[in-house]
Amino acid sequence: MRARYSLYLFTVPALLVIGLFFVHPIILTFDMSLTNFAGIGEAKDVGWRNYERIFGRDRYLREIWLTLWYTVIVVSALTVTGLFFAAMLHRLPLIRNFSRAALYTPAMMSFVVVGYVWQFLYSPLNGGINVALRDLGLGAWEQNWLGDPAIALYSVAFTQIWMFTGFTCAIFLAGFAGIPEEIGEAGRLEGATSWQRFRYLELPLLGPSITVSVMLTTIGTLKTFELPFILTKGGPDGATRLLSIDIIDNLFGQYKFGFASALSIVMLVIVLIVAFIQNKVLRDREQA
Amino acid sequence: MEKPMTSILGLALAAGLSPAAAGAQTVLDVVAWKGNEAEPAGMPELIAKFEAENPDIDVDLTFVARKDVDKVIPPRLQGGNPPDVTMVDSSLVDLWGGAGFLTDLGTDSDWYGQMIPAVRDVMTSDGEILVYPLEVIGMGNFVNMDLLAQAGIDNAPVTIDELKSACQALAAEGIAPMIFAGGFPAMLYVGANGLDPNGVSAAEYGSGERTFVDDENFNTSLDSVRDLVEAECFDPKLQAGLDPWATAPQEFRSGNVAILPQGAWNIGNFSSVEGLNFQFAPMPSRFTEHGLALDLVGPGWAIPRDAANAEAARKWIDFFTEEENLNVFLEAEGAYSPFTGGVSTMPDLAEPYTAARDAGSLILWPFSTLEFPKILQSEWEDSITGFLLNIDADNEETLERWDYAVEDSM
C-alpha cells in the first residue's frame, strides 16, 4: 500500500510548477480584485465593491449569458465536425494523415493572422465571401457578416469552429487509434453498416476522447478573446462582447486591473463550475 | 538575513553581467511601438546615425505593439528591470508617471520652452515633465482626387456643404463616396462637429461638468450625420461591418471609396500604392469654413525611474532634440513637430490639412489630451456604431451613454 502512495511522488514536479505559476497568481488576482489597482503603483482596498458592480448590472450578466451561449455553439459544432471527420478518416486510411494535417493547418496559424484573414473574407464591400456569392449568382445571400448584430456572433463562432475542427478531429482520431482492430472487424463481419458500427461500437469506446475534447474546447472557448477581439472588438455595439473581451478592455483599455481581476475571478469560477459538471456527466457516461 | 544576502548576490550577478563593468559597449534598451516593418518611423536611419555619434552605445530597439505595451512593460517597470527608454503616450504618462515609475526630464531644458503651449500644458503635471514629445499627428479625411475628378470635383471638401455635394456627385457616378465606420472614422466627424474650437472646452464634458445629452453642439453633430446619410455619403448599416484599421484602409488603398476619415499615419502606406492620387484634408465642420484639423498628441520618449543606463538614455533623448533628427522621424510619420518654429516636413498632399492648421482652425483631440476619459473612447466606438445601425433613434439614446461613461470614470 505504501508503494502505491509513493506514486504521488510522480506529481511533485507538476504540482510545484502549477502551485508557483497558477495557484499563486490566482491568489494574487483575488487579492487584487478587492482593490482599485490600476496595473501599476499602489492599490486601495475597496472591499467587495467590484463584485457588487458585476452582479448589480445587466451588462455583465448579459455578457455571461452571451459567453455561455457562444461556448455552447462552438463546442457542440466542434464536437460534431470533429467526430464526423475523425470517423470518416478512420475508415479512409489512404487520406488520413494528409487530411488530418490539412484540417489542422488553420489551428497552426496564429490568432492574429486568422483574425485578419477572416476580416478580409467577411468585409461587407469587397470581402471574399460576398464577392464569391456575387460571382456564383447568389448575391441575395450577401450579408454584413460582422456588422449585423443578429449574425455577428455566429460569424465569429464560425471562424472559431473553422479554426479548431482539426483540433477536435485530432483528439478523436487518437481515440479511434486506441480502439482495437478486432472490434471494427467483428462489426463488419456482422454486417453492420458504417453508421451502426460508429453508433454502437465505436462511439461508446470514444468516451475518454469525448471527455477530453469537450472539456478542453469548453474551457478554451469560455476563456477565448483573441478572435472576437480582432474580428469585432466586441461589436457591433456589444453584440459580441464576451466576458473575456470586457476583461481585456478593462485591463488594457481602461487600466482597471482591480475590476478586471474581479471579472477574471468570476470567469474562473464559471469555468470551474462548468468543467466540474461536465466532468461529472461525461465520466458517468464513460462508466455507463 | 536572507534579504541582504540575495540582494548582494543580485548585485554581484548584475555587476558580472552588466556590459559596462566589462568595459564594453553600453547597450541601450529601447522599447517602442514604432520602428517595425509596418511603421518604420525613420528608426533604422536614426539609430545608425545615433550610434555613429555615440560609438560607445549600441541601440537595441524592441518593437512592442501599442496594445501589448500594456501587458509587457508594467511587469518590467514593477520588477525594477525596465527598458532604458520607452515610448509612452499621454495615458501611459498619466498611469506610469502617476505611480512614480518615470523620471522627471526637467522643465529647465531648452526644448521644454519651445513646446507648443497647448501641448506643454497637456504634458506637464505638478511641475514635472515625464516625456519628451515626438509628434503631433493630424486626423482628417483622406480623399481620392482621381475619383473626385471623375465626379467633376477638383478640391477636397472642407465644409459640410461641399462634402454633401461631393457625396451626391460621387454616388451619381456609382462611386462609393465615404467610409464612416463607427469604430473610428465616424468618431472623427462627430467630434469635429461637436467640439467648438472657440467654444466649450472638451474638459467640461470630460469632467461631467456639462452633459452631452443636453448639449446643443453634440445633438446637432449627430443630426448632421443623418444629413450625410441623406446625401448618400454612406450606408450607415454597412459601416458596422468594416474594420476601421484593416478593411477600411484597404478599400481606400484600392480606390474603391473616395473619402476615408483616418489618421495621417497612413500617409506613408497609402503613398506606396502606385497610382493612388490622394490628399489629406481637414474634417468638414460646421464651426469653420476651413475644415477642422484634429491634432492627436502623439507618443514621446520617457526614461523609467529604474533605467540601468539612464545617462545613455538622456543622450538618446538629446539626440531627438536636434531638429534635423526629429525631422527624419516626423517626415516618415507624416506628423507635425510638437515644438514651435522649424520647417514643416509634411508632404504636399497634406496641404489642405496644413492650411486649416495654419488658419488656426484646430483642436487637440480630447482623447489624446486625457480631457476625455479613456472609457469614453470605447463607449464612443460602441455607441456610434449603435447609432449608425439604428439611425432613426433619438440622439438621447446615444448621448446618454456618453454621460454614463463619464460618470463611471469618476
Added chain:
Amino acid sequence: MSLSETATAHSATSLDWDLIRRRGKSVFAHGIVLGLVGVMLLPLIYMVMMSFKTSTEIAQDPLGLPNTLYWGNYMEALASMGYVRSVINSMGITVSVILVVVFAGAMAAYPLARLENRISRVIVMVMALGLATPNFVTITPIYVIFRDLGLLDSYLGIVLAFAALKLPLAVFFYTSFIAAIPIELEEAARLDNCNNWQVFWHVIRPLLAPVTATLSLFVMIMVWNDFIYPLLLLTDKDKLTVMIAVYKFVGNTGIDPTKLFPAAVLGSIPLLIMFAVFQRKIMAGATAGAVK
C-alpha cells in the same frame, strides 16, 4: 449469429455486384471527405493568394488568382525577418517545451489516473485551476519569479515558462487517457516485481504514443504562435522567435495584407514541416507500440 449467416450467404451469391458497389462507395467517400477538407482550406488558400498580390490587385479582384506571382512581398518580408536564426530558435524552444511537458505531464497524470481517492481529486482540481486561469493573470508573477531566478533572457527561462503554461493541459490530457488503459496490463508487470517507475516506463509509456502525438501537436502550435512570452522574457535579438519576426509586420493601427500575409506564411511553413515530420514519426511509434 443470424446476422452473420445472412451476411456470408449474401456475399457468396452476389459477390461481384457487392464489390463494385463497395468500391464505388469508397471512391465517393474519399471524394466527399477530400472535398470538405478542400473547402476548409479555402481561407488559407485565399491568404496565400493575397500574399502574392500587389496592394492594388487585392481589392480590385479579391478572389481572383494573382496575375503574376509577385515575389516582391516575400523578398521584403524575408529581408527583415532574420528568418533562419529565428526559425531555429522557435524550433529549439518548441521541441524543448514539448519534451518537458510530455515527460512531467505523463508522470504526474499516472498516479492521478490510478489512485482514485480524495488526494487525487484535490490534485486534479488544482490542475483544473491551472487550465481555467486566464493567461494574462499570470504574466506579472511569472516575470517576477523569472527575474528572481535569473532566468530572464535565457532559453532555459522561456522553455520553463511555456512548459509551466502548458503543463495543466498535459496532465489533464494524460489523466483521461491513462484511466482508460486496462489495469490488468500493469498487474502482470507488478507480479514480476517491477517498481512504480518501471511499470510507468515500460508498460504505460509505450501505450501513450498516440495521445502524446496529439498533445505534442497542440503544445507545438501554442508555443510556436505565442509572442507575449518571448516579448516579455527575451530581450536579446538573437534569441527571438519567428513569430516575433512576423509580429513586426502588424501595425498599431491596422494591417497591410501585402506585408503581414507573406510574413505569416513564412512564419508558419516551418511549423507545417515540423508537423508533417512529427506526425509520421509519432504515428510510426504508435503502431509499433500497438504491435507489442
